[in-house]
Amino acid sequence: MGVEFGLLGTVAAWDTEGASLPLGAPRHREVLGRLLIARGRVVPVGRLVADLWEDAPPAGAVGAVRTFVAALRRALEPGRPPRQPSRLLVTDGPGYALRAGREAVDAWRFEDTAARAAEAPPRSAVALWGQALALWRGPVLTDFPAAAWAAAEQARLEALRLDAIERRADALVATGAARDAVADLQAHVAAHPGREDGWVLLVTALERSGRRGEAEKALRHARRTLAGASGAALARVEARVLSSDASATEPAGAADGVWDRTAAAWDRSVPARSRARLHATAGLLRDLAVTGAEGLEEAREHRRDLVAAAETTGDTELAARIIGSYDVPAVWTRADDPDGAGELARSAARAAARLGPDGPPALRARLLSVVAVESRGDAAADTPPPRAADTSGVEAWRLRAERAAEEAVRLARRLHDPALLAFALNGAFMQSFATCGSAALRDGLGAELTRLAVDHQLPSHEVLGRLVRLQALAGLGDLASADAEAEEIDRLAHRNERPLARVFTSWYRALRTCENDGWAVARPHYTKVLTETADCGMPGLTRGAAVLVALVPAMRGDTLPDLDDFAGLDAGPYRPWLDPLLMAASGATERARHALATVPRPPHDLLQEALWCVLARTAAAVGHEGVLRRARDELAAAEGESAGAGSGLISFGPVSRHLRAADAALGAHEPSRTRPDA
Known part of the structure; x- marks a missing residue:
């Protein structure tokens, strides 16, 4: 719908340009906040009344809630025609639900980014944890600090935020940027002195930054603050910092320590420029x-x-x-x-x-x-x-x-x-x-x-x-x-x-999902996977993949593609086969025929059937019989397969359907066979 929502701070909403939407009085924002933490589930009107008026609700409370909802709908969908049902804040059975995607709510984006960071190597994790934490504008639902309905979600998200701060610092230390972690960790333990992991990370970061005296001072402070609540992690870091044994200054993980000592021994022992190296x-x-x-x-x-x-x-x-x-x-x-x-x-x-x-x-x-x-x-x-x-x-x-x-x-x-x-x-x-x-x-x-x-x-x-x-x-x-x-x-x-x-x-x-449930259901799945795998380190796989996805609805049907679907997309290595199709879709028939006359054959790879289908569709549309016959002949061996599905990425549907379309087009062009192709 283009609207984005905020829970990580005051309750807020923004339009596609990033401008704040006027949500109205506190009660309006409270209804929106309550629906957001329901995560798309229906909240009955009676539940909303009980949450908004924790003591005795007024006689007109149900009507008031309906008024709040109507005002929110006008604010969130200002261009919605009169009497057309809302597609965002919907009525469902006995109550209301907010149908927002995960990417539209800052708290949910925070969770998803944090989950990616947790599985990423340290260098990538630093950036991802930073992105996740940057979404926070203040305490969760800060304009409703005492609302009972918000307490559980406030506590859960705050715990995730504190964990993200510590894990970002841990990743910085792991990448050798311990100095960059110190200031944030000092502020962190000052605000949350009871978190042992925060103290352990601060001591470690100070030590790795060459600030041994400050590390020892932080240790003493941690011991006083935690008193009897400190655990084995603080004891281990204390033993390492206070030990005079140089090997005790190894990273907290045993494997990291072995790695460091072994690498150092290798550098000392194996001659430079040797074959062993x-x-x-x-x-x-x-x-x-x-x-x-x-x-x-x-x-x-x-x-x-x-x-x-x-x-x-x-x-x-x-x-x-x-x-x-x-x-x-x-x-x-x-x-x-x-x-x-x-x-x-x-x-x-x-x-x-x-x-x-x-x-x-x-x-x-x-x-x-x-x-x-x-x-x-x-x-x-x-x-x-x-x-x-x-x-x-x-x-x-x-x-x-x-x-x-x-x-x-x-x-x-x-x-x-x-x-x-x-x-x-x-x-x-x-x-x-x-x-x-x-x-x-x-x-x-x-x-x-x-x-x-x-x-x-x-x-x-x-x-x-x-x-x-x-x-x-x-x-x-x-x-x-x-x-x-x-x-x-x-x-x-x-x-x-x-x-x-x-x-x-x-x-x-x-x-x-596309094969079983159709393109409409699969489309958000593809949007998500394109985002999640964009930086997977395999440009041969990902470059141009968005174009392949954009081709799916047209190629699974019988039409030429909608040019708007390709605006701003990088065709990457697929441009030679995409351009003639888009020319045909734009009505530039002669240009498309000329392009087909010089287009190279598809590479012999996992997408060759899909690209031959694209050429067949273009050739049929503009009457290029030579390319159409070649595509039909190449695809004949794959008649029992799904076009493109062997890539594991996309499917243009059964090859047999594309063969029938090619045969029909060849039959329609039969009288013109003596005309040379462009």
């Missing part, structure tokens, strides 16, 4: 890539430098081992950094050529797996992709990548090396998109990878295998089996600290 860095980058968005971005950034450093040693086998060590499971078929992926694929191919066919077979299999994985989509293309209407043969680079995948799997099977085979199967998955309609093939690959990973305790590759199956099952329309995979993926991701897996299950659940 290259090998250790490769292992660290591999582990870093699965820790979350920040870790993945850091690993991607430094991997190229590591490979370059290994190649400059002149040691062919060392370089090959470094290149082949990055067996991080990869599930999305569009590279996050296409140029970098192409470079890595070429580096791996060069290393394999230098080793020759008689080189160590396990190392050769690893290098070939790198070629297959990094050549996903069109990342390793060394020539421009052919036009969509061009029916020429397979590009040479794609044949090399497919053969690399086949040989890697053959070598790994011969060597009976489970981890190596898992890596090779990942490459086979990336090269399984030679034609449309490969969901059944991918389901088989995912099933084999899952069994292999379960049998040999390879948790990251088990997650990969199940994600591959989830996508394939969605493409095949077996949503019940895909649901089971999604549940198991979430369980594995939690147990093995693989947060990025949930990005894919979140998208899948939005897709499933």
